[in-house]
Amino acid sequence: MDAEILDCRGLMCPMPIVKLAKRIKEIEVGKVLELLADDVGSKEDVPAWCKRTGNELIEMKEEGGVFHYFIRKK
């Protein structure tokens, strides 16, 4: 998937969501961000944030302790 990567590994709550919200505002509608996070809480947090803000969570997966979230700006 052609997506810009936003690496938030190692950041403490709530900074991944703060950085995600900031970057989403900057990109064009329809573009996809791939958010990388290593906090297990993000599995609930990112879908909740997408639902709240109306952005689309296309896919989420875990690879080697890293969570990947593909989010399309709406």
Next chain:
Amino acid sequence: MEKILIISTHAEDNPEKATLPFVVAVTALASNMQPIVALQSMGVYLATKGYAKIVHEASFPPVEELIETFIDGGGKLLVCSPCIKKRGIEQDDLIEGAVIVNAPTLIKEIGEAKAVLTY
């Protein structure tokens, strides 16, 4: 935009409880909400210049960074007037963006808020 009011009463006496209000407030900003943080009791020290540097709870971002993110993002920071008077804190001692208020302003914000949280 939905407004939430977060009342914070802690500073160095309880770094975790001093930090959590700003974690929630900053997340609210990132979630298209309009958060207001009202500092009361010991919490007012967080609005004084330089103080937030000394409050840093493990596993959380530094309070100073959270407060800066909150103010820069358009968050509203209210400071209890009698609480600063009894501690000898003046307007000039406060960080930019802090607004000194009394109970009537708090009551107005409570009336307009979708939720009120207290720490």
